[in-house]
Amino acid sequence: MLLTGLVATLFEQEQAGDVAAGVSGVVDVNNRLEVSGINANLAEGLSASFLGEDKLSPATPDPDQALAARIRARYCWSASLHDQEMDVRVEDGRATLTGTVDTWLNRKHAAEAAHEAGAREVNNHLLVLPSAPVPNKHLAAAAHESLA
Known part of the structure; x- marks a missing residue:
């Protein structure tokens, strides 16, 4: 099952994947839901901070x-x-x-x-x-x- 679209939070993204995985007959979930706007930036910053990464350092992607x-x-x-x-x-x-x-x-x-x-x-x-x-x-x- 392929999930696409926008959600407001990482929690919603994970929840949607969990719900899809629980549907009878679903054997694989490809969760391509994107976290939109400021929540995505905040979540990325929080995750990077939690993981000890410096989000302020300029680097080539x-x-x-x-x-x-x-x-x-x-x-x-x-x-x-x-x-x-x-x-x-x-x-x-x-x-x-x-x-x-x-x-x-x-x-x-x-x-x-x-x-x-x-x-x-x-x-x-x-x-x-x-x-x-x-x-x-x-x-x-x-x-x-x-x-x-």
């Missing part, structure tokens, strides 16, 4: 850095991902995720969020903490394949 910032902002605003130990690197639109997460579902959500932020490809090298149970055979097989 780098699409890979902008994509990495969008991915980190999604993690920052996500209830399940904001406190996970993840690192994001982007090169030529390809995001590489490293670090650790608490659950297999968080690992999956991290990759989905990177795609939704605009990554054309995601190399998911996130490790799941040993105490996390594997939810089912299909997810375990997919996790094994992505590590290969």
